[in-house]
Amino acid sequence: MSDSEDELRQYLPSGFGKQTVAYDFEGQYEKCKRREYADLLSQKAKAGITSDDDDGSDAYDELEELPISHEIILKEHNKTVSALDVDSAGVRVASGSYDYNMDLWDFNGMNLASLHPFRVVEPVESHPIHELKYSRNGEWILVIPSSSQAKLFTRDGVEESEYVRGDMYLRDMNNTDGHVAELTAGAWHPTDDDLFATSSLDSTIRIWDANIKRSQRNIIVVKSRTAKGGKTRVSSIAWASDGKYIAGATTDGGIAYWSSSGPYNRPVASIQDAHEKESWTSGVVYGTDNITLLTRGGDGTIKLWDIRNFKKPLLSRSGLQNTVQETNISFSPDGRYIITGTSSTPESLVGQLHIIDKSDLSTITSLTLDASKPSSVVKTQWHPKLDQILATTSTGDIHVLFSREMSVKGAKVVVEKAPKIRHVDDNITADIDLTAAAVTPDMMSGKHRDESRLTNQQRQKMARKDPIKSRRPDLPLARRMDGEVRVFNFNAEDEENLQKRRKI
Numbered sequence: 001m002s003d004s005e006d007e008l009r010q011y012l013p014s015g016f017g018k019q020t021v022a023y024d025f026e027g028q029y030e031k032c033k034r035r036e037y038a039d040l041l042s043q044k045a046k047a048g049i050t051s052d053d054d055d056g057s058d059a060y061d062e063l064e065e066l067p068i069s070h071e072i073i074l075k076e077h078n079k080t081v082s083a084l085d086v087d088s089a090g091v092r093v094a095s096g097s098y099d100y101n102m103d104l105w106d107f108n109g110m111n112l113a114s115l116h117p118f119r120v121v122e123p124v125e126s127h128p129i130h131e132l133k134y135s136r137n138g139e140w141i142l143v144i145p146s147s148s149q150a151k152l153f154t155r156d157g158v159e160e161s162e163y164v165r166g167d168m169y170l171r172d173m174n175n176t177d178g179h180v181a182e183l184t185a186g187a188w189h190p191t192d193d194d195l196f197a198t199s200s201l202d203s204t205i206r207i208w209d210a211n212i213k214r215s216q217r218n219i220i221v222v223k224s225r226t227a228k229g230g231k232t233r234v235s236s237i238a239w240a241s242d243g244k245y246i247a248g249a250t251t252d253g254g255i256a257y258w259s260s261s262g263p264y265n266r267p268v269a270s271i272q273d274a275h276e277k278e279s280w281t282s283g284v285v286y287g288t289d290n291i292t293l294l295t296r297g298g299d300g301t302i303k304l305w306d307i308r309n310f311k312k313p314l315l316s317r318s319g320l321q322n323t324v325q326e327t328n329i330s331f332s333p334d335g336r337y338i339i340t341g342t343s344s345t346p347e348s349l350v351g352q353l354h355i356i357d358k359s360d361l362s363t364i365t366s367l368t369l370d371a372s373k374p375s376s377v378v379k380t381q382w383h384p385k386l387d388q389i390l391a392t393t394s395t396g397d398i399h400v401l402f403s404r405e406m407s408v409k410g411a412k413v414v415v416e417k418a419p420k421i422r423h424v425d426d427n428i429t430a431d432i433d434l435t436a437a438a439v440t441p442d443m444m445s446g447k448h449r450d451e452s453r454l455t456n457q458q459r460q461k462m463a464r465k466d467p468i469k470s471r472r473p474d475l476p477l478a479r480r481m482d483g484e485v486r487v488f489n490f491n492a493e494d495e496e497n498l499q500k501r502r503k504i
Contacts (some may be wrong), residue, residue: 018496025416026111029404031071032415036367038113058233062363064339067387068404072411074115074398081392082326083129084379087138090386090410092155094141095398096129101141103256106155107410111417119157124149130326131186136193140210144186149181150198152210163213168204184325185236189260191243203231207260220239224252225272235325238284238293247293249274249281255295257307258432268468269310275299282322283329283340292321296329296340298322302361317361320354321345324378324394333384337364341391351376353391369399386410422442 037312041064064195074095075369084097084153093105095117103117110116122130124145140160143151154159165177171178183200189195195217199205206216224232233251239260240246241404245268247257256270275281275297283296292314300321303313323343330339338356352366359390369377369391376394388402400411454462 015245025418028415029070031112032072032411033453034069034071034363034401036058036366037069041415060273061126063407064448066365067389067407068355068365068367068401069403070411070412070415071399072112072115073400074105074117074400075396076117076120077101077396077398078374080324080378081323081396081398082325082378083132083144084381084390084392084398085132085134085141085407086381086383086386086390087134087155088385089138090388092134093390093398094132094134096123096132096143097396099129099396100126100128102129102132102141102153102157104155107413110414113419115414121153121157121159122168122468123151123153124157126350133186133188133196135188136190141393142188142196143196144183146182148181148183148200148202150183150186150196150208152156161210161213163208164215168333173202174219176219179204180207184234187237187239189243190239190241194310197237197239197246199234199237199248201233203234205237205246205258207232207246208236217263218264220246220248220258222248222250222256224250225254230385232503236284236328237287240286242289242290242291245286247284247286249284249295251278253277253279253281255293255305255375257293259454272306274303274313275301280322280329282325285328285330287331288335288434294329294331294338296322296327298325301355302329302338302340304358304361315361319354321348321351323377326378327376330380330382331358332382333387337382339380339382339389339391341380343376344374344394349374351382351393353389367401369393370395370397372463383410408420420440 045277077095077097077099079098081095081097081286086093091107095103095105100122102123103288105117109118121445122263123143124147127144127145127147129143131343133142134140135142139155141153141155143152143153148165150163151159164178166178166180168180170176179200179202181200184199184201186196186198194210195206195207196210197207205220205222207218209217222232222234234248235251237246237248244260245257246260247255252273253273254270255274256267258264258267274295276299279298281295281297286292287294291307293304293307297303297306301316301318302320304315305313320340321343327341327343331337332339336358338358339353341353342351344351350366350368350371355364355367356424357364370393373395377391377396379392381390386409387407388400391399391401393399402411406414467476
């Protein structure tokens with residue numbers, strides 16, 4: 001083939017019909033790469049460390065196993081994102097905030113050019129949201145607002161149920177049908193899709209049947225074991241993964257757990273001084289073995305407990321500042337790591353996401369999600385199916401951290417999805433006057449004029465004839481002898497007839 005034919009071929013189409021344009025997402029992955037992770041790799045390269053080296057290679061290798069190399073940021077809330085959950089399939093994300101809104105996100109419906117929720121709902125007017133939990137089958141969302149009534153929404157954001165509020169004038173909480181004070185936490189039963197539990201400042205944990213709105217199924221009245229006795233506030237709860245136990249933390253520093261089958265009048269075991277008194281224990285979670293219990297205290301500590309010997313913690317660590325009452329703590333899917341967030345302080349204005357070794361509670365890595373402004377890391381979740389870490393901040397952002405090699409779907413679907421190619425007709429923001437070329441009867445009769453070409457006197461004359469611009473009041477009504485109502489709007493002929501009648 002000659003050179004002239006080659007030059008001509010480049011101007012000709014390669015085929016007929018709709019042409020598939022390949023989307024190069026290598027650049028998109030490069031945009032999503034975290035700078036901290038890139039710096040880590042450069043440090044490893046400069047040090048000349050390889051996976052075969054014994055000195056220093058283990059720390060780098062462990063970091064490379066974590067899904068933290070890339071991230072996307074979901075920005076829709078304008079206040080602290082206090083609630084977060086991902087459904088079991090790893091397709092949809094529910095987030096709640098101090099801005100009163102619940103946002104629903106779908107990974108399959110987003111791309112990097114359009115990171116927006118498909119539904120925004122205000123579950124309870126002017127009430128922040130403390131907790132959101134998807135049911136095990138992903139069909140329902142349990143909403144825990146700062147009111148006394150839990151709500152149930154469908155996965156599409158449609159309200160299904162609102163559960164009853166108790167009688168606040170009854171002193172004995174055992175006689176009330178629902179909570180009488182602000183809710184603090186909620187959790188679905190891990191094996192029964194119809195059951196969920198809620199906790200409240202009214203010193204109770206209540207177990208509900210999702211199909212019954214008028215009263216709870218069981219009630220646990222938590223009594224303080226301090227010298228004063230009486231009521232205490234329940235700050236957080238958690239089910240064991242087999243559903244046999246339910247644990248709760250209180251603001252008097254205590255932790256206790258009950259058998260889910262009862263009796264509920266006293267716990268199986270409890271400890272009074274687990275955390276500092278009058279601090280807010282914001283997180284409680286069982287390990288996958290259902291024997292270990294992990295707590296996140298408002299006193300800046302995390303503690304690992306063995307429920308078989310519930311007297312002192314197995315491990316304890318301090319110095320993890322926590323000033324947000326929704327700050328949680330959770331395990332990695334394999335149970336090797338613990339993730340939690342820290343709050344901003346006057347000494348350290350930026351909170352961090354900490355990934356901690358469960359065996360000794362040492363920090364594997366601490367990630368700064370947003371160093372541009374003071375912020376706290378609040379909710380964290382490591383999804384087992386996606387192998388991705390989600391973390392929320394007090395500035396209203398949701399960070400989705402993932403690994404290109406290890407993670408599955410989720411944020412990777414967003415990165416690899418090509419943006420929609422829009423036609424010019426799809427641009428709804430275009431300022432097009434669709435009536436500019438229309439010819440109306442007024443224009444044909446000469447009544448419609450271009451006001452820009454009129455003199456001031458002509459504009460004033462037109463304005464006096466316009467009942468809206470002249471603010472002319474409604475014309476009075478008059479009733480004729482035959483009962484017909486007509487408007488007093490006489491023309492010259494009517495005025496002449498009226499004068500004739502007066503002369504007669």
